[in-house]
Amino acid sequence: MGKLLTEMLKGTLEGIILTILSDGAAYGYEITARLREQGFPDIAEGTVYALLIRVEQRGFVDVQKIPSEKGPPRKMHTLTDQGRSYIEEFWRTWSFLSERLDQLREGGERWPKPKNAASSEN
Template sequence: MGKQMTEMLKGTLEGIVLAILAVGAAHGAEITARLRERGFTDIAEGTVYALLVRIEQKGLVDVEKVPSEKGPPRKVYSLSAQGRDYLDEFWTSWNFLTNQLTDLKTDAHERGH
């Protein structure tokens, strides 16, 4: 993944993880696996865990400790009501940005650039 993609992901990874949790509750390793299944192969598990701490502190997720067969209980994350609102706002912003970028690309293409 190039530097430009890494920088773009910094601003959107929260929304991407919340979108993954909107599909279903998961623990950190499952979230990382789901990201990788979707092509986000360069995102480190540590990055995901740091992000989970931040979104938990913001109240965007509910956390349930579930017993683990190996080691301490696992934290399972699910979208909170506040997280759903945040995700709705994320998609609104995302749609605006993608529409504007598509228009800019079309304009540049039509001008031969």
């Protein structure tokens, strides 16, 4: 699954991370740890941090710097109303796609066959 999983995650990781933040504020390392707990062991922290910058720029999260006992302050990410709206749309879209893919996997007879397709009965 390696490369295919990576490619598919590129399109969904933003929604997954925002969903994690819907449970409460978190910083990058916590989000990465949650992803690993959920069965995504190969997601690099750098990927998560880059995505957090992007969702902040899009207005989906607010960032507050919290003093840390060790090192620089931590950036706590909190979901905004705009981010919550995005998550709702993300999961509606996911459900739509998931249903269609399940139908396709369960039997292509629900889908019209192309008119120019060669017959497999030859």
